[in-house]
Amino acid sequence: MKKVFYLDSGETIELGDSDFRFASEVRQRSGTDLNTCYHCWCCAGGCPFADAMDYTPNGVIRLVQLGLKKKALECSTIWLCVGCHTCSTVCPMGIDMSAIMDTLRQMALEEGASVAEPDILNFHKEVLNSIEHYGRTHKLEIMLRYKIRTRDWFSDMDVGIKMLAKRKLDLMPSKVNDIEEIRKIFL
Numbered sequence: 001m002k003k004v005f006y007l008d009s010g011e012t013i014e015l016g017d018s019d020f021r022f023a024s025e026v027r028q029r030s031g032t033d034l035n036t037c038y039h040c041w042c043c044a045g046g047c048p049f050a051d052a053m054d055y056t057p058n059g060v061i062r063l064v065q066l067g068l069k070k071k072a073l074e075c076s077t078i079w080l081c082v083g084c085h086t087c088s089t090v091c092p093m094g095i096d097m098s099a100i101m102d103t104l105r106q107m108a109l110e111e112g113a114s115v116a117e118p119d120i121l122n123f124h125k126e127v128l129n130s131i132e133h134y135g136r137t138h139k140l141e142i143m144l145r146y147k148i149r150t151r152d153w154f155s156d157m158d159v160g161i162k163m164l165a166k167r168k169l170d171l172m173p174s175k176v177n178d179i180e181e182i183r184k185i186f187l
Contacts, residue, residue, distance in 0.1 A: 022068075022069040023067060026103055026107075039062065042092060043087035043090065046086045053075075053077040053080050054075050054076045064100075073107055132183060134176070138174075
């Protein structure tokens with residue numbers, strides 16, 4: 001008899017192909033104990049991108065906890081997370097979701113998992129280029145360069161407007177004092 005589990009999204013999953021070492025590896029690599037999550041949904045309620053994700057942040061934790069490595073590494077959520085830490089700040093357990101998402105993205109690339117979101121690697125490269133250039137992210141420039149690269153000008157304009165309204169897009173970039181220290185990371 002196969003064990004069946006229901007995710008918060010309503011999806012039914014058979015646990016036949018579970019790799020329970022996966023959760024341990026994610027916990028060790030991210031430095032975050034994801035087993036403290038009691039799935040209260042605070043992270044999903046605070047996430048500005050939750051509507052675009054196939055799984056809520058706690059849903060990704062559930063995939064990892066259940067050892068569903070392939071599903072976790074191929075979901076779009078890990079690529080749509082922008083690491084804004086909104087989920088972590090509202091989490092009653094203080095789970096660092098950004099560290100978990102970073103770890104899952106790294107593992108997905110290492111294992112050659114299919115990337116669920118087209119052009120998302122280009123976006124992440126623009127983020128890294130911004131960090132290399134300024135020592136921190138300049139979100140407006142990242143978005144503009146990404147839009148130029150993909151030639152997809154209007155598909156997510158609503159997100160840009162929300163970010164402008166919340167004052168998350170500075171017109172001018174700010175730089176760290178010792179940019180050379182940051183650039184050494186990229187050598």
